[in-house]
Amino acid sequence: MSELGGNLLGVGRRDPSQTPLMQQFREIKSRYPQAIVFFRLGDFYEMFYDDAVEASRLLDLTLTTRDKGRDDAVPMCGVPHHAASGYIAKLTAQGRSVVVCEQVEDPAQAKGLVRRDAVRIVTPGITTDDAVLDPAVACYVAAVAPVGDGFGFAYLDVSTGAFFATQVSSEAELISELVRIAPREVVGPLESKAHGRAALWQRLRTRWSVAWTSVPTHQSPDQELGALATLTSPLSPGIAQAAAMVLAYARSTQLCGDLPVTQLQLVDRKTDVGLDETAVRTLELFETMLARRKEGSLLAVIDRTVTAGGGRVLRHWLARPTADLGELAQRHDAVAWLVTHQATTASAREALAEVYDIERIVTRVCLQQGSAPELVRLRRTLHAAAALTDLLTAHAESPPALLSPGGAAASALMPPALAALGDTLARALQEQAPRQLRDGGTIAAGYDAEVDELRALCTGGSTRLDALEASERARTGIGNLKIGRSRVFGFFIEVSKSQLGKVPSDFVRRQTVAGGERYVTPALAELEDKLQRAEGKLLAREQALFAELTTAVVAVQQPLMMLARWLASVDVLAGFAELARRGRYVRPQLADDARLEIRDGRHPVVEVSPAATAGQFVANDCVLGLASSSDDEAARFLLITGPNMAGKSTYMRQVALIVLLAQIGSFVPASSAHIGVVDRIFTRIGAADDLSRGESTFMVEMRETAAILHGVTERSLVLLDEIGRGTSTYDGLAIAWAVAERLAHRARARTLFATHYHELGQLAAQGAGVRNVSMAVGEQRGELVFLRKVVSGEAARSYGIDVAGRAGVPADVLKRAKAVLARLEATVAGSAGRGSHAQLGLELGPATASSPADRRDVDHGAPTTSAVLVELAGILTDEMTPVQSIAKLHELAGRSRAEVAPRNERRGSSILPFS
Numbered sequence: 001m002s003e004l005g006g007n008l009l010g011v012g013r014r015d016p017s018q019t020p021l022m023q024q025f026r027e028i029k030s031r032y033p034q035a036i037v038f039f040r041l042g043d044f045y046e047m048f049y050d051d052a053v054e055a056s057r058l059l060d061l062t063l064t065t066r067d068k069g070r071d072d073a074v075p076m077c078g079v080p081h082h083a084a085s086g087y088i089a090k091l092t093a094q095g096r097s098v099v100v101c102e103q104v105e106d107p108a109q110a111k112g113l114v115r116r117d118a119v120r121i122v123t124p125g126i127t128t129d130d131a132v133l134d135p136a137v138a139c140y141v142a143a144v145a146p147v148g149d150g151f152g153f154a155y156l157d158v159s160t161g162a163f164f165a166t167q168v169s170s171e172a173e174l175i176s177e178l179v180r181i182a183p184r185e186v187v188g189p190l191e192s193k194a195h196g197r198a199a200l201w202q203r204l205r206t207r208w209s210v211a212w213t214s215v216p217t218h219q220s221p222d223q224e225l226g227a228l229a230t231l232t233s234p235l236s237p238g239i240a241q242a243a244a245m246v247l248a249y250a251r252s253t254q255l256c257g258d259l260p261v262t263q264l265q266l267v268d269r270k271t272d273v274g275l276d277e278t279a280v281r282t283l284e285l286f287e288t289m290l291a292r293r294k295e296g297s298l299l300a301v302i303d304r305t306v307t308a309g310g311g312r313v314l315r316h317w318l319a320r321p322t323a324d325l326g327e328l329a330q331r332h333d334a335v336a337w338l339v340t341h342q343a344t345t346a347s348a349r350e351a352l353a354e355v356y357d358i359e360r361i362v363t364r365v366c367l368q369q370g371s372a373p374e375l376v377r378l379r380r381t382l383h384a385a386a387a388l389t390d391l392l393t394a395h396a397e398s399p400p401a402l403l404s405p406g407g408a409a410a411s412a413l414m415p416p417a418l419a420a421l422g423d424t425l426a427r428a429l430q431e432q433a434p435r436q437l438r439d440g441g442t443i444a445a446g447y448d449a450e451v452d453e454l455r456a457l458c459t460g461g462s463t464r465l466d467a468l469e470a471s472e473r474a475r476t477g478i479g480n481l482k483i484g485r486s487r488v489f490g491f492f493i494e495v496s497k498s499q500l501g502k503v504p505s506d507f508v509r510r511q512t513v514a515g516g517e518r519y520v521t522p523a524l525a526e527l528e529d530k531l532q533r534a535e536g537k538l539l540a541r542e543q544a545l546f547a548e549l550t551t552a553v554v555a556v557q558q559p560l561m562m563l564a565r566w567l568a569s570v571d572v573l574a575g576f577a578e579l580a581r582r583g584r585y586v587r588p589q590l591a592d593d594a595r596l597e598i599r600d601g602r603h604p605v606v607e608v609s610p611a612a613t614a615g616q617f618v619a620n621d622c623v624l625g626l627a628s629s630s631d632d633e634a635a636r637f638l639l640i641t642g643p644n645m646a647g648k649s650t651y652m653r654q655v656a657l658i659v660l661l662a663q664i665g666s667f668v669p670a671s672s673a674h675i676g677v678v679d680r681i682f683t684r685i686g687a688a689d690d691l692s693r694g695e696s697t698f699m700v701e702m703r704e705t706a707a708i709l710h711g712v713t714e715r716s717l718v719l720l721d722e723i724g725r726g727t728s729t730y731d732g733l734a735i736a737w738a739v740a741e742r743l744a745h746r747a748r749a750r751t752l753f754a755t756h757y758h759e760l761g762q763l764a765a766q767g768a769g770v771r772n773v774s775m776a777v778g779e780q781r782g783e784l785v786f787l788r789k790v791v792s793g794e795a796a797r798s799y800g801i802d803v804a805g806r807a808g809v810p811a812d813v814l815k816r817a818k819a820v821l822a823r824l825e826a827t828v829a830g831s832a833g834r835g836s837h838a839q840l841g842l843e844l845g846p847a848t849a850s851s852p853a854d855r856r857d858v859d860h861g862a863p864t865t866s867a868v869l870v871e872l873a874g875i876l877t878d879e880m881t882p883v884q885s886i887a888k889l890h891e892l893a894g895r896s897r898a899e900v901a902p903r904n905e906r907r908g909s910s911i912l913p914f915s
Helices: 019-033 049-059 081-092 171-181 196-205 221-225 237-253 277-282 298-302 309-317 325-340 342-353 360-366 372-393 408-415 415-430 449-476 497-504 522-555 558-584 648-662 697-711 727-745 760-764 800-806 811-829 843-849 852-860 867-874 882-907
Strands: 035-040 043-049 064-066 072-082 098-103 117-122 142-147 150-157 161-169 183-189 209-214 265-266 481-484 491-497 508-513 516-520 589-590 595-602 620-624 635-641 672-676 680-684 718-719 750-754 768-781 783-792
Touching: 019 035, 019 117, 019 783, 035 049, 035 081, 035 142, 043 049, 043 081, 049 072, 049 081, 064 516, 072 081, 072 117, 081 098, 081 237, 117 508, 142 237, 150 171, 150 237, 171 277, 183 237, 183 680, 196 237, 209 237, 221 237, 277 680, 298 309, 298 491, 298 558, 298 648, 298 867, 309 360, 309 558, 325 558, 325 589, 342 372, 342 558, 360 522, 360 558, 372 522, 372 558, 408 558, 415 522, 415 558, 449 481, 449 522, 491 497, 491 508, 497 516, 497 558, 522 620, 589 620, 595 648, 620 635, 620 648, 620 750, 635 727, 635 760, 648 672, 648 680, 648 718, 648 750, 672 750, 697 718, 697 727, 718 727, 727 750, 727 760, 760 768, 800 811
Parallel strands: 035 098, 142 183, 161 265, 183 209, 589 672, 635 750, 635 768, 680 718, 718 750
Antiparallel strands: 035 043, 043 072, 064 072, 098 117, 142 150, 150 161, 481 491, 491 516, 508 516, 595 620, 595 672, 768 783
8 A cells, every 4th residue: 555545644543643654753853853854755745743834834835734634634835855955945044944854764664654854954054965056156054162361153054065164262253253254154052141141142133134052062072173184283171162063063953974074174364364354345455335236246246157066266365365475476376377378377367168067976986866867967077177177287388276287296186096087987888877776877888788688678678569569469459559657557559449359359458448458378477577677777776886886985085175175265266367457457576565556446346347448447546655756754544525425435546456466376456566465455435323232323323433442453454434434523533643643653554545524634744654645636617527547646525415316316405505505614614714623622642632721622612613514514425324314414503503592792783603
């Protein structure tokens, strides 16, 4: 009886929850209580009880029951087995894990119910399914292990075996790591509350759309990691604990094979260029800030890779720029060689285009999930790799170390074992091998004598069937008699209704159909038995041979993985060369100094955008850490003024992106570039609140500024845009002034500081390594023209009203704004001979501004002009929301009444100065 019939489904009075099938399900479910169990029944994966209720909600499936109408009916829902990958992906994207259960014995050999068991576990961060994995993006599961005030941090891509670990000293560094690698799942110790980390855990859970899983702390990390090769030894306690935790968790999900994890790579934070969450976001390294799409990001522009592995390596390099001059020199040497030898580079990229994803293929084979088409792709990849190594080895001018398959690494990259494997796969597999072994036709003709013999027998069976059919027609006189085959009844002889009177007595009726009857004869049954035995033997032999091929792949997994990493790095470097050739990029000069000199620099993303068509992008220089003349102090601080929309932000970002490109090994968009390597890139650009933490725009601005001031060093690159704009004019100016002084005087970091507080230009006169530059503007027929050019000196004004006009502010508002501005400028200019409100004390500089008299002048002395007017003049209305504008208007109105009333008593007037 079929599993889907009789009492197995609870037909009759039997309790449906007590059937053998349900008992089998509940036993498996008891082992994985937190996961959703996909239980294979025929062509469907079924879910029962609470799993069915939850899955029907998450997947929008119809919830039904087994044994409908009973009060104790079991809730159930299901999905087709061929579409399971998509449904599993939807569940893991919502933070759930799935246990896949299959039949683990041959139904023909089973006594009673076919045994099922869990064969794999899919979690949000652990999957090997190519249907749901992005080829160019690593799928990481990470582990966090609190140790003292810091954390051990490890992350593993189960689909490729890539395994990394590092130690971080603070929560901020931990968050930066999470942002850079973007794991799909993070595991942490069950004892997180005991470590005082409950608040951090909750914050991380709500901040990113990743799954968080609590696991037991691994008690013997050395034992778990004992077989791995590490770059340095011994491991710190935090790294060992995190690495063991994530590796043990990953291994627990793989039930039918061993993970191909052979090496733990330690991230060297001494040479790692720091990129925090803000820098990754505002520089738009991987996705745009607004649409959150790859298109428009730096990665989209520079990604010229042609292999999946190359795409993943490029993302890794971009997430982890390096300050290691030796490593960067090797990468730049390789790119320079490829740029020079364009014909070889083109041929190399053609060979790389034939390379498939070795890492993920080998992983699936090791986990007993590999298919024949994947081994065919592996064979093609080995052939392409051999062609690439021959191309580079045979070149008259030997390529640099990173490109060279020769030398000491030759035997490791393409050892004889890999060549032998490629030859074996070429001989053994059909070029169009089916994905499912049970479909047959996997092994190529001529590879195995037994397969050829059995296949000939099966093929010859068709001829024998034709002969039997002709013989029966002649014997019975039934001219339309035909022999067929069905999956249920096997071979049969079909006779139409009009010929039933001619059926001989040795025909045994098997089935009635619409057009007649189907029969079987002793001769047909004997032939069917022979053919079925031959087909069974053929399929079994093909399966055995395929198992031998997968064993051969597993035996050379380490050299295969080494080859995969080399091919991926060559792909990235060849992509850099293609980018340099097409984009007119040049090799940067890197040094361990404070000099940053970029000539004719261009923004790599903006220059190829539709808004900047060919020839329209304006290139600009940036010089820091270098005196402009023999009499100047080397300036490390550029104070940038100019109107909104004039290009300040683009200019600042392009400097950072050029530095970043240089420190991942790429050439850069400039006519020349000398870059003293940076240890960190800090950014404070744009305005946004953080509702998840209850922080206003200004609070976010100050928090990001604080992070910069606490982490900056002389080797850092800092980008600051409009510090202090989220509060009152005096407060904002004071904060901006103090931050600028700190960076210029004490930190001495290379800094680009954009501001509308023109008063800060006085810093350049203090000899603090500050240089004033501005965005050039012009006028054409009375209209403001942005020239996009950085020039020496301060901007004359901010042109805010002009920009407001471009944004569509009504003409009457612009007219009124100009009148108010003129009155304000006249009032300020004529107040006690002071040229601007900043000169109420800030012109004294840091050396004397702390005296009591000066503080009284700034904070408490009688102002020479209206403080409300001064603040109004500094408000950036185009950067305020309507609610903020109304609130500010109420505040200023109240303060103006209090300010004007005493004056009116003295002057006998109640009219505001700007009325």
